[in-house]
Amino acid sequence: MAGLSIAVLLLLTLFFYRETSLFVMGLWNRWDSGEYYAHGYLAVIISLYLVYSQRGLLGSLTPCPSFIALFAVAASGLLWLAALLADVLMVQIIALLLLIISVIWATAGSRATRHLLFPLLIIVFALPIWDPLPPILQEMTTDAVFQVIRLVGVPALREGHLITLPAGQLAINESCSGLSYLLAALTLGMLYAHLNYQGFWSRVLIVMVSGIAAILANMVRVFIVVYVAYKTDMQHPLVNDHFNLGWFLFGGLVLVLIFIETRVFRHAGRSGGTDKPQAADAAGLCKYGYLQRMFVLVATFTLVAAGPAVAWWVEVSSPEVQDVNLEFPAGAGGWSGPMLTQDRWVPVFQGAISGMRAYGKDGKELYLYVGYYPVQDQGKELIYYLNRITNDEVWRPATRPERVTTTNNHTVIERVLESPVGQQRLVWYWYRVAGEPTTTEIEAKVLQVRGLLLGRYQASVVAIGANFDSDVDDARKVLSEFISEMRRPLEQMTDGQS
Numbered sequence: 001m002a003g004l005s006i007a008v009l010l011l012l013t014l015f016f017y018r019e020t021s022l023f024v025m026g027l028w029n030r031w032d033s034g035e036y037y038a039h040g041y042l043a044v045i046i047s048l049y050l051v052y053s054q055r056g057l058l059g060s061l062t063p064c065p066s067f068i069a070l071f072a073v074a075a076s077g078l079l080w081l082a083a084l085l086a087d088v089l090m091v092q093i094i095a096l097l098l099l100i101i102s103v104i105w106a107t108a109g110s111r112a113t114r115h116l117l118f119p120l121l122i123i124v125f126a127l128p129i130w131d132p133l134p135p136i137l138q139e140m141t142t143d144a145v146f147q148v149i150r151l152v153g154v155p156a157l158r159e160g161h162l163i164t165l166p167a168g169q170l171a172i173n174e175s176c177s178g179l180s181y182l183l184a185a186l187t188l189g190m191l192y193a194h195l196n197y198q199g200f201w202s203r204v205l206i207v208m209v210s211g212i213a214a215i216l217a218n219m220v221r222v223f224i225v226v227y228v229a230y231k232t233d234m235q236h237p238l239v240n241d242h243f244n245l246g247w248f249l250f251g252g253l254v255l256v257l258i259f260i261e262t263r264v265f266r267h268a269g270r271s272g273g274t275d276k277p278q279a280a281d282a283a284g285l286c287k288y289g290y291l292q293r294m295f296v297l298v299a300t301f302t303l304v305a306a307g308p309a310v311a312w313w314v315e316v317s318s319p320e321v322q323d324v325n326l327e328f329p330a331g332a333g334g335w336s337g338p339m340l341t342q343d344r345w346v347p348v349f350q351g352a353i354s355g356m357r358a359y360g361k362d363g364k365e366l367y368l369y370v371g372y373y374p375v376q377d378q379g380k381e382l383i384y385y386l387n388r389i390t391n392d393e394v395w396r397p398a399t400r401p402e403r404v405t406t407t408n409n410h411t412v413i414e415r416v417l418e419s420p421v422g423q424q425r426l427v428w429y430w431y432r433v434a435g436e437p438t439t440t441e442i443e444a445k446v447l448q449v450r451g452l453l454l455g456r457y458q459a460s461v462v463a464i465g466a467n468f469d470s471d472v473d474d475a476r477k478v479l480s481e482f483i484s485e486m487r488r489p490l491e492q493m494t495d496g497q498s
Contacts, residue, residue, distance in 0.1 A: 002063030005297055006107050009304065013096075013103060016308040017080065020092045027128055036130065036179045039187060043126035046191050050119035053195075061112050064286030065296035069106035069113075073300055076102050077307035084311050085452045086445040087381050090129050097127065099304065106300045109286070118194055118203070125187045130179060137177035137215065145172070145222045154230050163226060167233035170226055178218025185214035217249045314452050324374055326355045329493055333485030335361045343367055344394040345417070345425065347463055349387045351380025359486075364478050369429075369463040372494060376448060382431060382459040383441045383448075389429060389463060394419055404439050407480040410487060413439050416472065417465070426475035428483075429463035432494045460494040 014021045028040030051058075076099035083091035101120055105113040138161060146158045157164040161172045189210025193203035228236045288296075328338035338357030345367060347354070352371035359366045373382055390396060395417040402415050405428075412428040419425075430437055431444045434451025435458075438444050444459070451457060464482060468475035 002108050002112075006104055009103050009107060009297075009300060010100060012301065013100060013304050016305055017096050017099070020080070020089075020096050023089065024093060024127060028126065036134075036183060037126055037128050038180070039184050040126035043123050043187050046187065047119045047122045050122070050191070050194055051116060054115055054119075057115060058112060061115075062286050063107070063112060064109035065288060065293050066106055066109050067296065069102055069110075070296065070299050070303065072102035073099065073106055073303045074306075077303055081307040081310055082449050084307075085314065085449040087376060087378050087383075087448075088445060089378070090131070093127050093129055097123065103300055103304065106296055118190070122187060122190045125183045125190070130183065133182075134174040134177040134179050137179060137182070137218075138172060138174050140215070141177060141219050141222055142172045144219045145226060148223055149226055149230075152227070154227065156226075156230075165226070165230050165234070168229070170229060172222060176218075176222055178215060178221075181214040181218050182211055185210040213253050217253045221249050317455070318375055318452075318457060324353050324372065326353060326370055326372060327493065328355065328357045328368065328370070329486065329489030331359055331361075331486070332489060333481075335359045335366075335482065335485060338368070341367060345369070345465060346391045346393070347371065347389050347429075347461070348391050349382070349461055350384050351377070352382075352461070359482065361481075364466070366478055366482055367465045369461075369465075370490075370494065371461045373459045374496075375457045376459055381448075382433065382461060383444050387461075389415055389427060390417055395425060398424065407476075408484045408487070410437070410483055411439050412483075423467060424469075424472075425465045425467050426472055426479065427463055427465040428479050429461060431459070431461055432491070433459040435495050458494070458496050462490055462494060 024037075024040070027037045030038060076095050080092055080095035080099065083089075083095055097120075101113070101117065104116060104120075108116075142158070142161050142163075146156065146163060149156055149163075155166060163170045163172065186207060189207040190203075192210075193206035197203045197206060331337040337359035339359070341356060341358040343356065343358070345356075347369050349371035352373055354369065354371040356367060356369045359368060371382075373380070376382060396419075398416040398418040400416045402413060405412060405414050407428075410430075412430045415427045415429070417425045417427055430439050432438075433444050433447035434454065434456040436447050438447060448459060451459070464479050466475040466478045
């Protein structure tokens with residue numbers, strides 16, 4: 001009955017949260033395109049195999065539902081709901097995995113879950129939650145490879161992630177970061193550690209060594225490509241087709257690590273084997289009766305279904321997106337405008353209803369950009385990784401770092417842009433979500449969730465820019481004066497008020 005209950009609840013969980021589940025499976029289906037998560041089904045098979053390998057142990061345990069785990073089910077569902085409303089896909093995926101573990105915990109109890117936790121966590125390395133890693137690994141690989149090629153006497157120059165050789169240039173892109181090898185190594189390391197070791201820290205050590213070895217193997221791969229390109233004046237086939245080289249190196253390294261582990265660590269007495277039933281686990285009895293078990297099952301089902309039910313209610317309650325014409329406010333406090341402008345500063349905010357106007361005062365000109373979202377949706381939202389304050393065609397970010405500043409009790413993000421001919425522009429921008437201003441992406445997401453629950457769906461970005469010659473403080477004075485006079489009309493505009 002415990003096994004049947006878990007199976008039914010997990011199937012219902014995957015059905016209720018099918019959008020998140022299908023997104024993950026869609027990435028797993030791209031096995032022929034070199035995607036980072038193409039080994040997803042393999043990770044699931046390994047996880048199921050490890051569960052099956054413990055069938056004797058699991059069969060000796062007495063399933064006993066956990067009332068405490070109901071709080072974990074509720075918390076996981078609430079986390080998924082908040083992530084859905086805020087359109088944070090990575091957190092939705094993490095919450096779904098936590099929900100699956102919590103369902104098993106609530107139904108089978110703590111003792112069974114303790115033995116199932118390690119096999120379930122293998123799936124973590126097949127979930128698309130590692131996207132922040134490629135830039136970090138890319139930087140590490142570029143640093144290491146450039147230092148090594150200089151040590152071996154290869155004349156080269158480095159500019160960012162571009163390595164210039166006498167015969168050409170090689171770009172170490174994010175696809176060269178080695179994340180695919182790292183995730184595959186961690187998955188296989190988890191499998192090997194679980195099958196051959198009992199101690200927790202011994203297993204952690206094996207997994208860590210596997211990950212470090214994969215990173216080093218990728219660095220060796222990139223170094224070989226760069227060195228061969230130098231020796232053959234960019235003519236060797238590896239220069240254009242070097243993906244498979246990494247897998248050959250990875251496979252060879254795995255064999256070396258297994259040989260070292262079996263010859264050294266095993267003889268050092270660190271080996272183990274699969275977990276064996278313990279007397280305390282096998283002898284434990286469940287103190288709960290039929291009614292209590294049924295209560296936990298019904299409560300678990302209710303909590304699992306609650307998140308999708310609330311999400312459905314929010315969706316059907318959301319207003320339909322209608323045509324919106326941005327009505328820029330008339331100038332106040334001596335400012336004239338709004339005036340049409342041909343200026344080529346174009347911020348990029350996916351899916352926004354946007355427009356730009358110019359304002360003037362005492363010979364000073366200022367540009368106002370507004371990107372407005374009546375309702376946000378996945379990929380068409382205020383906080384999105386493709387959104388940026390300029391399209392880089394004419395204006396691009398200068399070397400000065402972005403910073404947050406406050407003027408007239410109003411906080412803004414400050415950014416300096418520059419054109420190819422050396423012209424400079426100071427830009428201040430901020431977000432406004434559900435009627436509240438913010439300059440942080442996390443707070444904008446929190447306000448988005450709050451607005452959805454309160455029926456306030458609008459969100460916007462407001463950016464103002466002014467050119468300056470040498471003294472940026474001159475532009476700051478212009479922007480500060482504009483905010484002082486025009487802040488209230490801008491709030492009425494972005495909040496959808498007349």
